[in-house]
Amino acid sequence: MSTEGVVLSRSGGLYRLWVEGKLVDASLRGRLKHRSATKVLVGDRVFFDEDEDGNNTIEAIVDRTSLLQRRSPGKSRGVREVAANLDQVMAVGAAASPTWDQHMMDRFVVVAEASRLPVTVVINKIDLAADSEDLINVYRETGYKTIMTCASDGRGIEELSLSLKGKISLFTGPTGVGKSTLLNAVQPGLSLRTGEVSKKSGAGRHTTVSPEMFPLHAGGFVVDTPGLRDIGLWGIEPNSVNGAFPEIEQASQSCRFDDCRHGKEPDCAVHEAVEAGRISKMRLESYQRFLNEAIIAGKTWE
Ligand SMILES: Nc1nc2c(ncn2[C@@H]2O[C@H](COP(=O)(O)OP(=O)(O)OP(=O)(O)O)[C@@H](O)[C@H]2O)c(=O)[nH]1
Ligand SMILES: [Mg+2]
Ligand SMILES: [Zn+2]
Missing domain, CATH: 1.10.40.50 (Probable gtpase engc; domain 3)
Structure with missing residues (x-):
């Protein structure tokens, strides 16, 4: 009898699954390891079996409702599959530290659009810039859903939590903008590792190293991802x-x-x-x- 679980994270050949409120580790069945086989992603719903020794093996992936892909910057042609079955993408930027970059935010929005996912524009660190309202207005006027947050004093966190409730949401954006800090504010028990923004370059240092999904007490899941320095758009329609x-x-x-x-x-x-x-x-x-x-x-x- 196979059991169904949701993939929360991967570390080497080991997948951490969420199975009716419990954590279960599993590895892949041989044929799923083949290069040509569909890769098992964070967010995938999978079926696994437990053998007599208590080892769990993932046997099959349930059809996906969505797939978030991204491309490397520049000319390299690799398409990366990031996560499956997402309901929405939260594109996070910082009003300052690292310096606000609107073209970069626009890129993250295009990438979500290309995977046909709804996107919310989140501007964090509004405590560090006087012009945050002007930055967000650009997106308000486009009709995109927008949220202004300050992870340090809690502004906007309730609104953010509400929009995550009951959904599977992925946080993306440049490194150091406060994605992990925001998730810690939404659900303090998460205790995600957060980084210092370098005083010298103003850039973050890639504190989050791989996509990882977490169940929310309020219902739904959030995926924290490593920040990206740049993101390619080649081959996008x-x-x-x-x-x-x-x-x-x-x-x-x-x-x-x-x-x-x-x-x-x-x-x-x-x-x-x-x-x-x-x-x-x-x-x-x-x-x-x-x-x-x-x-x-x-x-x-x-
Ligand atoms: N002033 C201020 N600092 C913040 C805020 N949110 C996060 N920070 C700080 O910004 C730094 C980077 O935060 P992280 O949460 O690690 O950023 P991240 O986006 O997860 O970065 P990566 O994991 O590298 O992608 C930390 O030192 C946080 O304390 C905020 O609203 N205001
Ligand atoms: Mg992080
Ligand atoms: Zn024209």
């Missing part, structure tokens, strides 16, 4: 890029040309919206940059 910029898509309906790239074309409604302050100039820059990346990568692929 231009449509996924479009999907991550709903405000630009909407305005472009009124451009004179159907195929307007919002460059130097006349009567470009997107440019008009930027000039009128209704669309962020930085967002348009991200959009154009990412579309170029996606299209150029698509061409070299054919």
Whole structure:
């Protein structure tokens, strides 16, 4: 008789499963170890058997409802599968320390869109910057769900907890922005390791080393992941890029040309919206940059 469990984490060949409120360690059945076999990921629902010696072996993976993938930056072609069966992605940035980088946030949003996952933009460390409200407004105006947090004084933590309740959520973003600290604030018993931001470079130091999922008392699961320095968009469908910029898509309906790239074309409604302050100039820059990346990568692929 097989038992069903959820994969919380992996360490070498050992998988930690959550089985009706208990932790169980299991390894893979031979055929699941093959290179061509589907990799077992954090968030996967699996069936396992226990032998007479008490060793647990994962026999099968249940069909996934979603799959979050990411690409390395630059030209390397590896696609990484990050986690399975997620309901949503929380893209976390810091208002300061490390310095806020809107293009990077836009990238994380595109990556979630490309895996067809709903994304919430979280801006943490609002205690360290006076302009946090301006940073988040850019996303509020796009229609994305947004949350402002301060893990150190608790602002926004209740709102964050509420949006995690009953769902499987993955935290992603640059290193050092406070993903693990936020999760500790949501559920203090988690005791996740958190790092110091280097005074010199202002950058974090990769305190979290591999994706790990945790059950929430309130219901649902959260996945903490290691921060990324950069993230590639090659091979991503231009449509996924479009999907991550709903405000630009909407305005472009009124451009004179159907195929307007919002460059130097006349009567470009997107440019008009930027000039009128209704669309962020930085967002348009991200959009154009990412579309170029996606299209150029698509061409070299054919
Ligand atoms: N001032 C301030 N510091 C914070 C806040 N949230 C986190 N920090 C600090 O930021 C540093 C990095 O936090 P982590 O939680 O380790 O960051 P992380 O995003 O998990 O980093 P990686 O695991 O490397 O991806 C720690 O020193 C935290 O104490 C906040 O809201 N305000
Ligand atoms: Mg961390
Ligand atoms: Zn246009």
